[in-house]
Amino acid sequence: MDFLSLSFRSFELEDVKPLKENLLQVERDNFVERNDGIKERRRKANSGKEKSHDELRTIDLDEVAWHDASDNCWLVIYDYVYDCTEFLKNHPGGQDVLLEYAGRDATLAFIGTGHSAVARTTLDRYKIGELPPEERIFRIPDGIKISGF
Ligand code: HEM
Structure with missing residues (x-):
């Protein structure tokens, strides 16, 4: 019983570690994606502003x-x-x-x-x-x- 529970626990810990690392990586990717999205929207908004100013009627x-x-x-x-x-x-x-x-x-x-x-x-x-x-x-x-x- 002891042997069983010990081997089960060590299996659990080893299993969780990469899972946690994967989740963290997904979070990081999402953050980078969101950040890039914000930067892109800002860039578009700014270039739009400059354009409309140049093209004032x-x-x-x-x-x-x-x-x-x-x-x-x-x-x-x-x-x-x-x-x-x-x-x-x-x-x-x-x-x-x-x-x-x-x-x-x-x-x-x-x-x-x-x-x-x-x-x-x-x-x-x-x-x-x-x-x-x-x-x-x-x-x-x-x-x-x-x-x-
Ligand atoms: C589209 C043009 C205008 C915009 C966007 C505008 C905007 C504002 C804003 C935001 C305020 C609040 C106080 C401040 O932030 O300075 C204000 C107050 C005031 N504006 Fe204008 N304004 C315009 C045109 C005018 C014009 C042509 C007059 C002509 C006399 C005028 C007279 C006043 C007065 C008397 C106040 C003071 C109100 C108070 O403190 O009780 N505004 N305006």
Whole structure:
């Protein structure tokens, strides 16, 4: 009986060791796979961002002016065009201040109200285009550089 149980135990221990090692290896492989997946998604997201920035649509002031209503509200800030229609109801400063500038340039109002870096980052979500070079007033050679844009 003693001999039997001893030999059974030693068989058990030897059997578990490689199993544990296999499980650890599977865990390691999964981790590497997950990590590679995350890296790949980040790489794609970043390259997408750069691409969309390069391919920004040119929108002139005349087209912007047509979007001056609460269900269709575009703003120009620092020569970029933003579709703020969806953002109107979420703006911490209220809808009215945005609607005052619907369809036109709101750069000085935006800068003048001392928006935070968070607000400037929020802007990125709504960017749809930029003014043609001949209509820009800030982003021209030797123009005023506004930090954060
Ligand atoms: C799409 C453009 C805009 C975005 C994304 C935006 C975003 C924000 C955000 C995130 C805040 C919270 C405070 C902060 O983080 O700075 C804020 C506050 C405010 N915004 Fe805007 N904003 C925009 C345009 C404007 C414009 C054109 C005006 C015009 C005057 C304005 C007036 C205000 C005011 C007065 C507050 C202060 C609210 C308070 O503290 O009670 N915003 N905005």
